[in-house]
Amino acid sequence: MKCRKCGNKASIHMRQHKLALCKEHYLDWIPEQTERFIKKYQMFARDEKILVAVSGGKDSLSLWDILARLGYQADGLYLALGIDEGINYSHESQRLSQKFADEHNLKLHVVDIEKEYGKNIPQLAVISHRGDGRPCAVCGLAKRHEMNRIARDLGYDALATGHNLDDEAAVLFGNTLNWLSEYILRQSPVLPASSDGLSRKVKPLCRFYEREMTAYAILRGIEYIYEECPFATGSQAILYKETLNQLETARPGAKLTFFLNFLEAKKSGNLFVEKNVEMQRLHSCPRCGQPTSAPELCSFCRMIQKAETISTM
Amino acid sequence: MIAKLILRDKEYEVKPGMTLLDALKKINVTPESVIATRDGEMITDDEIVRSGDAIKLIAVISGGGA
Numbered sequence: 426m427k428c429r430k431c432g433n434k435a436s437i438h439m440r441q442h443k444l445a446l447c448k449e450h451y452l453d454w455i456p457e458q459t460e461r462f463i464k465k466y467q468m469f470a471r472d473e474k475i476l477v478a479v480s481g482g483k484d485s486l487s488l489w490d491i492l493a494r495l496g497y498q499a500d501g502l503y504l505a506l507g508i509d510e511g512i513n514y515s516h517e518s519q520r521l522s523q524k525f526a527d528e529h530n531l532k533l534h535v536v537d538i539e540k541e542y543g544k545n546i547p548q549l550a551v552i553s554h555r556g557d558g559r560p561c562a563v564c565g566l567a568k569r570h571e572m573n574r575i576a577r578d579l580g581y582d583a584l585a586t587g588h589n590l591d592d593e594a595a596v597l598f599g600n601t602l603n604w605l606s607e608y609i610l611r612q613s614p615v616l617p618a619s620s621d622g623l624s625r626k627v628k629p630l631c632r633f634y635e636r637e638m639t640a641y642a643i644l645r646g647i648e649y650i651y652e653e654c655p656f657a658t659g660s661q662a663i664l665y666k667e668t669l670n671q672l673e674t675a676r677p678g679a680k681l682t683f684f685l686n687f688l689e690a691k692k693s694g695n696l697f698v699e700k701n702v703e704m705q706r707l708h709s710c711p712r713c714g715q716p717t718s719a720p721e722l723c724s725f726c727r728m729i730q731k732a733e734t735i736s737t738m
Numbered sequence: 739m740i741a742k743l744i745l746r747d748k749e750y751e752v753k754p755g756m757t758l759l760d761a762l763k764k765i766n767v768t769p770e771s772v773i774a775t776r777d778g779e780m781i782t783d784d785e786i787v788r789s790g791d792a793i794k795l796i797a798v799i800s801g802g803g804a
Contacts, residue, residue: 426782436780437773445782482800591799639773639798643780653800666799670770 437640440677448644455641459491459629466614468627473582475499475627478572479525479533481518483642483649484587486525488630490645492585493529499585501526502575504568505537507545508560510655518650525647534579536571544732552735553728559656563728570725573715576624583618583625591635593628594680595665597687606697614688621707621716634680635666741791745772752787759783762795771799 426435428447435445446454462468469475475492479485479501492499503522508515519535526533539545544552546564556562576584593612600608614632618625630638642649657663672679690696707716710723712730717723722730743750743765750765758781762769772795774781787793 426784435782438782438784448780484800634770635800636770636773636798639796640780643773643775643796651796657800663799667768667771670768670799673770674768 436644437637439634439637441634441673441681451640452644455487455633455637456491456494458632460495462614462632463627463629466627468585468615468629469497469583469625471497473498474580476534476572476576476579476581476584477501478568478584478586479503479522480587481521481650482587483647484589484592484630484635484638486522486587486647486649487638487641487645488585488587489525489531490529490647491641492629493531499531500581501531501533502572502584503533503535504571505535505539506564506567507537507539508547508654508656512652512655514650514652514655517652521648521650534575536575538567538571541571542729542732543736549728549732552732555728559660561656561660564656566725566728570713570715570723573622573624574713577622577715581624583627585627585629587630587638588628589630589633589635589638590680590684591666591669592662593631594669594684595662597684598665598669599661609687610691610696612687613691619707619716622709622714623707623716632681632685739789741787741789741793743767743774743787743793743795745795746797754787754789754791756787757783758785758787758793761787761793767795772797 426438426445427433428435428450429444430450431447433447436448437451438445475497477485477489477492477499479489489499489501501522503519505519506515523533546567547560550556550560550563553563572584597609597612614628616626669680707718708720710717710726712722712726715723740751741754743752743761745767752761752764758774759769762783769783774783775794775796776791
């Protein structure tokens with residue numbers, strides 16, 4: 426197969442776009458498309474400060490690489506979660522994140538959950554009894570809380586995450602299977618900042634397939650953590666992704682259509698017959714000051730308070 | 739001589755002469771979920787699998803964060 430732009434041997438074929446590209450043209454195409462999506466969804470402007478949530482994985486490191494190549498002011502944030510499971514998972518992912526930052530002369534903020542709150546993620550999961558034996562629910566909660574806190578406290582204009590189209594399609598698929606209308610309506614490439622203290626959240630990679638981001642990382646020579654998070658094995662998200670990939674193989678473009686048509690339907694206001702649920706008023710958590718749905722401690726602070734009580738027993 | 743497809747710690751043997759796409763279907767690996775490399779170079783799935791090939795498959799799906 427030949428590159429559509431130069432006729433040389435192609436490195437990747439994207440069936441959904443009927444487009445094959447060589448290494449050189451693919452590495453130009455990805456940042457061009459990212460810039461297009463940043464503008465299309467009005468994610469951020471050139472003079473704004475962006476905080477990239479970096480995990481050491483292919484998506485977040487590629488996102489940081491792309492934003493730096495495009496000339497945006499993008500610093501990184503790494504959250505040390507304390508996941509070991511015999512493979513030094515967090516330690517290795519932090520090493521790779523720091524290595525990338527050092528090699529590209531980029532600034533990386535590191536927040537160690539255990540140093541900040543006295544317990545790491547697996548320990549918090551055991552104490553809080555959230556998530557049926559898996560720490561994923563606690564991990565997600567802590568990440569959302571800490572990413573927002575750091576973005577807000579350090580004055581960043583937007584928090585960028587490396588969610589790709591497969592991530593978005595899997596979430597949408599899961600929420601649709603369960604008809605979780607509030608979650609469905611909230612899903613978007615951009616979540617605007619709120620006066621309640623939520624930072625603007627943006628997903629510049631949300632229209633790239635996971636396969637495309639892997640190809641980008643490989644072709645750019647980005648060293649990323651290849652091993653799956655040990656707690657993610659057998660997760661629902663992975664099951665949904667595999668299911669959608671089988672559909673994609675039979676019907677190229679199915680994932681892209683699923684997600685883009687959803688965004689269109691949401692934009693048109695015709696996604697659900699009933700006019701949509703009014704945004705719930707948020708309250709300020711009396712302990713950390715971040716927005717929360719109930720007029721009391723937020724879920725994260727409740728969990729930490731419980732952990733502190735147990736530590737002193 | 740046969741050809742090998744390698745995914746994580748598993749090796750699959752396939753007959754040379756078919757396309758990579760057909761080889762992936764033969765070993766029940768969803769083509770959308772992997773990137774294939776031969777001698778360190780990424781290859782597209784219309785490539786013919788050759789005798790003696792050791793094609794490395796890189797899984798693309800991730801579901802967590804560090």
